[in-house]
Amino acid sequence: MSKSSSTITNMSMNDAIAADQQDPLAAKRLTFKMPENVIYLDGNSLGPLPIKAQERAREVVEHQWGNDLITSWNKHSWIDLPEQTGDKIARLIGASEGEVICCDSISVNLFKLLAIALQMNRGRTEILSQNDNFPTDLYITQGLNALVGENRCELQTVPADEILDAMSENTAVLMLTQVNFRSGHCHDIKRVTEHAQAKGIIVIWDLAHSTGVMPLEMNNWGVDFAVGCGYKFLNGGPGAPAFVFAAKKYHQHLSQPLSGWMGHKAPFEFSPDYEADPSIKQFLCGTPPIISMSVLDAALDSFMDVEVSELRTKALALADFFHAQLEARALTSDLNRQTPQPHALRGAQLSYSHPQAYEICQALIAADVIADFRAPDIIRFGFSPLFLSFEDMYVAVQRLADIMQAKAYKEPKFQTRSKVT
């Protein structure tokens, strides 16, 4: 038994090495600063530090701010940064230049879009979403509901497989996250959007777990609006600003409620009356956090010579290799896979449930395999294709197998991971 297991795993290590040798993205790992010996399966929570982002942080703080002070708004084009960063994201989601802007957080941006969509669909009051959507999406709807009243906005949530049937003549907006944060289940954006629009429903997609790893076609799929995250697969740094996509055909007719001065068509004329910029800039509100946004802008350069389809192919291959290793080591009886098998039905993560998911996660972290826990019982592994290798998959599962076999998670040695340098 031990001999046979050893044969399987040696074969797999050779497979991993062979896969890495064939990987057209393998060299991208060198563009990240990664702690040695750590296998980071949590790029879907917080992407790691791109070396160019580190350089840009020094540049923006020490040279731009430090030397050029206020003149940097023009001299270093800080004033154009939200659009510049947005345009880099546009390419990754199948949008055109001028259709994406970097600003605020997903939560704040959803508030803007939900208010717009309700206004576009006046007479209808329901915002339809999924009952296990990422909570902030639901919370923001609840906040809007409390502000404008139930006669204008009410939240309806149903399980993922009931969404198509739940659309009604009173549904103003469908708000969904493409890839579920907990299960990794993935919606077919094109199909759901068409179905909703046929019923006169405005659709808002949350691309938090999609952008930078899922092939997206906002324009080809006729998407109305979307939001997404800067700090997950885009590697933009902790709390990096989010983004808004709005199809160009709508730009002339919008009125978003967070009408701060940076969205004014002439902010430096200091007129007392708000007039929205006619472009995507109308989604701006207050002064953007330039340091955090510059870091995201630099991080996006990692994507400029890569096609998202390549990223998708590798992310799926990494996940499949990882799961095959778990099966080879007979770990899938304890770790109960929650993520669907078919490629079309999942994003770039695999989730497994276990009654002691939290403890296993802590033990993994102590063994320098970073994954994360999602209450109540999920371990979530993210497969960021820019910096992970197949050898990483092999070693991660090996360390996980050691923990599971020794039941080392029952009394984790460390509460937090030991410091790496």
Next chain:
Amino acid sequence: MSKSSSTITNMSMNDAIAADQQDPLAAKRLTFKMPENVIYLDGNSLGPLPIKAQERAREVVEHQWGNDLITSWNKHSWIDLPEQTGDKIARLIGASEGEVICCDSISVNLFKLLAIALQMNRGRTEILSQNDNFPTDLYITQGLNALVGENRCELQTVPADEILDAMSENTAVLMLTQVNFRSGHCHDIKRVTEHAQAKGIIVIWDLAHSTGVMPLEMNNWGVDFAVGCGYKFLNGGPGAPAFVFAAKKYHQHLSQPLSGWMGHKAPFEFSPDYEADPSIKQFLCGTPPIISMSVLDAALDSFMDVEVSELRTKALALADFFHAQLEARALTSDLNRQTPQPHALRGAQLSYSHPQAYEICQALIAADVIADFRAPDIIRFGFSPLFLSFEDMYVAVQRLADIMQAKAYKEPKFQTRSKVT
């Protein structure tokens, strides 16, 4: 004439040197990274780079994010950063610990507070403000108005000297900026607040041009709510996050509409139902921009061994010295002072109007004196007491005098300031 002028200015230089020798804050300048030869009178637009903020930027990017990745949320207390930064600001505005939180922008924070205040004063519909308030404050009110309708929210604006009389039984909220961004005129917060509250009006103060330089007593003055800026006198970096103050007595009864997950009482339980944190954390919305916020947090340490009253005393002395120099050089006939004379009526800036204010500003920047232009005809000089010296005042006016005498602003040599290293 030339001789007499020379005598005056030599005397003034000696006065400046003497004043610097007496200045208890003089050594603080060494804690900033300032470009050589530049006199920076624009700390009220964007404060300069504190050396500790530069160090913290490297620390948070290169060590915390770079090495410790997602574990930094706990290991480096990123999760507590909004409260930690808020508590440092609380000390500067006369608030208690747990009454201030760092988050979002002033614009977004005003939206939260205005919605709360309208709810607290249900039945009244008017938001009263000043017609030359900073535009974003008015724009945000207009956005809220468009969202909830005129029967729940209408904006009324009047000149500064008509505010007390304009309060009516229909005034739900008074929203004012203490120090006017254009004129530098300063309101008496205590008096205005008492007057408004006696009429059942909720008061929201915008402390953008006050925090870090005006002695403020939120609690002693019975202020309900306030917002303020991280990137002006607090030197928190471009687009640094803003803050919210909410008097503790209200914390149990609030309901703010931007109810994102970071304001939930247990965000990592991922419940589908929003339950606001009972503390000041209820003002959080999405994931905060940790890099930008860390830089602000470090910048605030410059204030920890200083009393705001010392800052106020020096800021006024710098401004008075500056204006006296303008008078001594007979520049005040051309440059028409817009800022009131009495100390109690002004903040930490002096504004002068001139038909060619923009060109003069550009010529000053070319001469390494950074001030800023505010449309249509204002030159604005900010007196940040942490890094400016009286000698700076002397040299700045000397350079301004050279420009005015040579009328060098008619054809400015440079469109932007030459690069400094």
